Amino acid sequence: MNLESVNKIPRNASIVFHLFAIVTLSVFSLYRIWIGDYKHAGFFSLAITPLLFSLLREWQYKANIIQKQITLIIVSIAICYSCFYLGYKGLIYLFPTIFVYFFLFSIKHALLLSCLYSLFGLGFALNIEPSSVIARYSIAIIDCIVFGTLFSHIINKQKDALFYLANTDELTGVYNRKRLKPSLNSAIENKIKHQTKASLLLLDLDHFKQINDTYGHITGDNVLRAVAETITRNKPDGAEVIRFGGEEFLIKLPGTDGEHALIFAEQLRQRISQITLTGVSQLITCSIGVKELEGDSLDEWINSCDKALYKAKNAGRNRVIQAG
Numbered sequence: 001m002n003l004e005s006v007n008k009i010p011r012n013a014s015i016v017f018h019l020f021a022i023v024t025l026s027v028f029s030l031y032r033i034w035i036g037d038y039k040h041a042g043f044f045s046l047a048i049t050p051l052l053f054s055l056l057r058e059w060q061y062k063a064n065i066i067q068k069q070i071t072l073i074i075v076s077i078a079i080c081y082s083c084f085y086l087g088y089k090g091l092i093y094l095f096p097t098i099f100v101y102f103f104l105f106s107i108k109h110a111l112l113l114s115c116l117y118s119l120f121g122l123g124f125a126l127n128i129e130p131s132s133v134i135a136r137y138s139i140a141i142i143d144c145i146v147f148g149t150l151f152s153h154i155i156n157k158q159k160d161a162l163f164y165l166a167n168t169d170e171l172t173g174v175y176n177r178k179r180l181k182p183s184l185n186s187a188i189e190n191k192i193k194h195q196t197k198a199s200l201l202l203l204d205l206d207h208f209k210q211i212n213d214t215y216g217h218i219t220g221d222n223v224l225r226a227v228a229e230t231i232t233r234n235k236p237d238g239a240e241v242i243r244f245g246g247e248e249f250l251i252k253l254p255g256t257d258g259e260h261a262l263i264f265a266e267q268l269r270q271r272i273s274q275i276t277l278t279g280v281s282q283l284i285t286c287s288i289g290v291k292e293l294e295g296d297s298l299d300e301w302i303n304s305c306d307k308a309l310y311k312a313k314n315a316g317r318n319r320v321i322q323a324g
């Protein structure tokens with residue numbers, strides 16, 4: 001699972017970053033006014049505008065990643081400009097902004113953009129700084145980019161691990177209920193936006209209590225693991241398996257209509273009935289309710305599956321029924 005997200009700054013931290021940048025630029029502009037450098041004071045005051053706009057969007061919960069990326073690029077252009085006219089006084093601002101690249105872009109893009117940005121900044125600073133100063137800054141900037149890459153990589157790894165821990169059922173290794181809403185809502189969204197079909201299977205093991213009572217809970221757990229493993233091994237690419245309850249699993253099949261979902265459910269039912277576990281002589285069977293997504297209600301979708309499953313149980317178990 002790859003959850004690399006480029007927007008790693010929480011809203012509060014983003015507001016602090018914005019305020020910090022605005023205050024820094026304001027102090028810079030005031031200092032320029034004080035020393036009579038009105039040209040640069042005007043330029044830096046102008047550079048505050050996109051930051052103020054971006055802060056306002058963040059404040060109103062309307063910020064999006066594209067707008068933040070554009071703001072960062074505008075600020076970077078302003079810093080490159082200051083490198084050209086002010087030399088090292090502009091170069092020092094390369095350091096904090098390079099880190100922001102790693103918060104707003106994927107590692108690959110941040111690496112590429114921060115290298116280009118640094119090259120421009122250093123190149124422009126040559127306008128007034130000797131090459132020995134530029135060489136020293138180059139080394140420090142390389143360090144900064146390397147650390148940015150490392151930190152970003154570590155954060156992404158930790159996010160993946162956190163997501164795994166929060167969304168995975170410990171016993172079976174499939175998704176837990178936390179994944180239910182995001183998973184089904186994304187199917188509903190795709191149906192509304194792109195008319196992409198999706199189907200849902202609700203699978204419940206038959207007479208599972210009997211397995212627990214006869215062979216003990218530990219064996220019952222092993223059966224649940226074996227069933228989850230069979231579903232995972234046989235599911236089509238992109239399908240998601242969620243442990244819905246004790247011995248109930250939901251399988252979301254994106255891009256699949258009811259007819260194909262029914263075929264898959266029947267194959268799965270047969271595969272599960274072929275599971276053999278040492279010491280377990282009772283046949284492991286399941287009942288499955290199937291429903292293709294219609295409308296936009298998550299609850300209705302699950303309820304339809306539940307009704308079909310109920311019918312399958314009442315009709316004698318070990319069968320698949322499609323909701324009408």
Ligand SMILES: Nc1nc2c(ncn2[C@@H]2O[C@H](COP(=O)(O)OP(=O)(O)OP(=O)(O)O)[C@@H](O)[C@H]2O)c(=O)[nH]1
Nearest residue numbers: 204205206207208209210212217218220221246247
């Ligand atoms: N071993 C084990 N058992 C569990 C777990 N979660 C729920 N169960 C058991 O699953 C059983 C479910 O029993 P019922 O709801 O009566 O269902 P059933 O016996 O499968 O009967 P039908 O669904 O009607 O075929 C209960 O005995 C629960 O204790 C689990 O994580 N491990």
